[in-house]
Amino acid sequence: MSTDHTGLPIAAHVRRLEERLIEAGYTTDAELDDTIATYLAEASPVNGARIVARAWVDPGFRRRLLADANAALPELGLSMGNGLQEQRLRVVENSTDHHNVLVCTLCSCYPISLLGPSPSWYKHEAYRSRVVREPRAVLAEFGLELPEHVDITVRDTSAETRYMVLPVRPEGTRELDEEQLAALVTREGLIGTAAV
Amino acid sequence: MGEARFSPGVRVRTSLIDPPHHTRLPRYVRGRVGQVVELQGTHPLPDQRARRIADPRVEPVYTVRFAARDLWGEGTHSVTVDLWESYLAPATEEVR
Structure with missing residues (x-):
């Protein structure tokens, strides 16, 4: 079982993945931020x-x-x-x-x-x-x-x-x-x- | 695998296999007998997706109800778990 993710290198992994997707031209930082913001803004x-x-x-x-x-x-x-x-x-x-x-x-x-x-x-x-x-x-x-x-x-x-x-x-x-x-x-x- | 093999009400036994790779069959329901409650649509098998197998098998996913007594030896509640078809066999068959 996974427990608390705080302190795990997951954030760094996620960032590395984001960077590779951005480098490959699949997305941009702005697009990622927008998608996450929209998703969370409406999630309640x-x-x-x-x-x-x-x-x-x-x-x-x-x-x-x-x-x-x-x-x-x-x-x-x-x-x-x-x-x-x-x-x-x-x-x-x-x-x-x-x-x-x-x-x-x-x-x-x-x-x-x-x-x-x-x-x-x-x-x-x-x-x-x-x-x-x-x-x-x-x-x-x-x-x-x-x-x-x-x-x-x-x-x-x-x-x-x-x-x-x-x-x-x-x-x-x-x-x-x-x-x-x-x-x-x-x-x-x-x-x-x-x-x- | 398109057609659902199990109908609601059927008793099924979960696999005993402890795979070396990712699976979505929780350990606490392995090798246990439960009853199919309903179908939850068809979905790609996570055991194959996690290993990046091309075109992972798409299987029916079932809600299976287990009696607490059959899981823990005590308790009056029940637990439902959503399980891919290949995790299940008819309860009458030999355990894999």
Whole structure:
């Protein structure tokens, strides 16, 4: 398992690769900076939160989202491409008796465009190795105490599909509109380490 | 490999091979039995891509569900892992 990349010569390797691509005329520094800036500027958990809020208020959208997330995202002006190659997205639904939580045990696969840059713990070996083994204990450490009757599925997102959790709509939110609902949703809720 | 070999609900066993090269079959699910949940499309085999093999094989990728008990000997949760077809054999066949 890779752990923390800080202090590794990876940054130097990446730079060397960039320089060779630039030398060969494939790209320029300006183009690389632009691509990365655009990608990160649009990458935010606000996107994931908007998807969740729409799914809470619109049962038709919820059905389409769970059946084929890539096809549903354009309804909100979103995509899994962000100018780069489109990735497959699978949205998994939490309920009062079933909870999903995401991990990538092999590295740190994660839908950056919808959740923003991943939290540092998501990349740490402790989270990646423990959540597949004792998710209930790990979630409790995040402050999420799940009742005993709740089934837990840990999603090891080990291949090409990216995952996002659709949390349960909190009780007492009937009066809220879509925008107010979106404001309740956190990055951790979209990973499954928080209720919402 | 175009046509998906395994359908949802089928029980599969993962390969026991510990290759000397890159693979996306996590060690903790090697040689374990799980159930196919759904297909995640077809994708180039990372084991070949990482070795820069020209035209890597494109294979179906499956979400496979494992019971915690079958992975760790305890626990009531399940773990799903997305796995390329060549990592899998029918659960009834001899382990490779």
